[in-house]
Amino acid sequence: MSFESVTPARYARFMPQRYRLEANYCAKCDLHHFPPRQICKCGNKELETRTLPDEGEVLTYTIIHTPGSQFSDERPFAIGIIELATGARITAQIADTPFDEIEIGMRVKIEFRRIQTVGEAGVLAYGYKVVSM
Numbered sequence: 689m690s691f692e693s694v695t696p697a698r699y700a701r702f703m704p705q706r707y708r709l710e711a712n713y714c715a716k717c718d719l720h721h722f723p724p725r726q727i728c729k730c731g732n733k734e735l736e737t738r739t740l741p742d743e744g745e746v747l748t749y750t751i752i753h754t755p756g757s758q759f760s761d762e763r764p765f766a767i768g769i770i771e772l773a774t775g776a777r778i779t780a781q782i783a784d785t786p787f788d789e790i791e792i793g794m795r796v797k798i799e800f801r802r803i804q805t806v807g808e809a810g811v812l813a814y815g816y817k818v819v820s821m
């Protein structure tokens with residue numbers, strides 16, 4: 689595979705599941721597991737792979753003032769638990785929103801962003817953040 693042949697769509701297929709918002713769904717329990725798991729808590733192993741919606745609302749949030757060193761260039765920042773339309777929940781940074789405008793129930797959209805700089809070489813790591821809609 690040459691470098692030129694890697695289109696964004698192809699690249700996405702090689703990305704970890706958590707960046708693609710892929711969950712496993714148990715039809716017996718009507719429950720999405722994210723991150724995905726092989727077996728539901730009910731014992732069902734016949735789980736469907738489903739892509740989660742990229743919109744949801746803030747269930748709760750907090751402002752982080754003293755993060756781990758790899759996130760120190762971004763402090764302070766807001767972290768929220770986001771409930772997606774399917775009922776699945778993710779934890780993500782709430783970006784581009786003044787802290788006094790963040791509120792429980794606020795509609796947000798998931799975006800794929802740089803989340804940290806790893807090590808002295810400055811390798812960028814990507815993941816999702818959410819922004820106000």
Ligand SMILES: [Zn+2]
Nearest residue numbers: 714717728730
């Ligand atoms: Zn189940």
